[in-house]
Amino acid sequence: MKVILFCNFGWMSRYEGLAGKPDKIVGGGKFVAENETxxxxxxxxxCRDGYIYGHVETIQGEKDRQIQIEAFGGAGEYADDVDVVWTATDPEEGGRRVVGWYRAARVFRKRQKFSTVPSRQHAKDEIDNYRISTLTENAFRLNLEDRTLVMGRGRGWMGQTPWWTPTSGSSPEVLEFVRRTRLLLGRHSRLSRGGACQSSPGRNSPGASRDPYQRYVEAYEVEISPRHDKLQGSFERYLARAGATQVTPNVASVDLRYNDATRGLTFVEIKPCDKASARYAIRTAIGQLLDYRQRANADVSLLIVLETAPSHEDRSLATQNGFGVAYPLRDTFEVLWPTPS
Structure with a gap:
């Protein structure tokens, strides 16, 4: 699976220019702070040539740094077919958030100068160089209210250098963030000719008929929703009443882990869903829990907590494959484990 290049820049609403536009830039480093651009x-x-041109700041002091394109399969002066994800820090709520992306982009090792300025707006904003390019149809910018996927901080995450490529050996928390990012990129949306966001026509339009699994992923898997947090909180309170010990949330991508008097160490995956999507929730949780158990290299029980009672067939998908399944039942939870053979 190809890697993703994450690039950080200042926070804006549209990124369609500043001079003469009702937009502003916040954050993004010392230059932005001093010049407000x-x-x-x-x-x-x-742009008029059908491309979009991206900038990530590479200057540090007196040095203009190179982007090590070998990290994502490049050689020579550039790398092609790179997925570039742009992040920026929300000035009000905080957190470095995914704000958009380029699919199938070209990333240059060194700064590139325009031979001809690609748009009047570039000239107005005095932009004469770039580091990354892609076709307009391969770019998508999230609206402000949709910028909910937040990057972690600290060791193993993006540091002071505003570009970063996670590897397969990254921490479970980083790999989970990458997984959620890939799900987000899976929404095949694009920019309109004027630069405003719109969904692709046909099957990817918001109201159009789509694959049920894709609808489930977009509704429940791309980002952690309030429904997820509410369901997890309810189950944690149930565990406290049931006498579970060592209840620990959100460690190494596992939603919840606890010690059960009968089953020992148990890993829990929380899955908000409705009746129609319960099977997709179970299928997704099975893969995640198997991954967590292998990484933990431990003998653990695996439990899927759903938001609604699954059908008998869907419940059997979990229990016949060795997984427990739980769901709310009045003021408690029904917890079903595989029947010993």
Whole structure:
């Protein structure tokens, strides 16, 4: 699976230019703070040649650093077919958030100068260089209210250098973030000719008929929803009443782990869903829990907590494969484990 290049820049609403536009840039480093502008202000502006040109700041002091394109399969002066995900820090709520992406982009090792300025807006904003390019149809910018996927901080995450490529050997928390990012990129949306976000026509339009599993992923798996947190909180309170010990949430991507008097150490995956999507929730949880158990290298029981009671067939999908399944039942939870053979 190809890697993702994450690039950080200043926070804007549209990234379609600053001069003469009702937008502003916040954050993004010392240059932005001092000048109230930056070379990234046109990062989602569709140009007359059908391309979008992106900037990530590579200058540190007196040195203009190179991007090590070998990290994502490049050689020579550039790497092609790179998925570039743009992040910025929300000035009000905090957190470095995914704000958009380029699919199948070209990433250059060194700064590139425009031979011809690609748009009038680039000229107005005095942008004469770039580091990354892609076709307009391969770019998507999230609206402000949809920027809910937050990158972690600290060791193993993006540091002071504003570009970062996680590897397969990254921590479970990083790999979970990458997984959620890939799900987000799986929404095949694009920019309109003017640069504003719109969904692709046909099957990817919001109201159009889509594969049920895709609808489940978009509704429940891309980001942690309030329903997820509510369901997890309810189950934690149930465990306290039931006498479970060592109840620990959110460690190494596992939603919840606890010690059961009968079954020992148990890993829990929390899955908000409705009746129609319960089977997809179970299928997704099975893969995640198997991955967590292998990484933990421990003998653990695996439990899927659903938001609603599954059908007999869906419940059997879990229990016949060695997984427990739980769901709310009035003021408690029904917890079903595989029948010993």
């Amino acid at each position: 930056g070379l990234e202000v046109c990062n989602f502006l569709s």
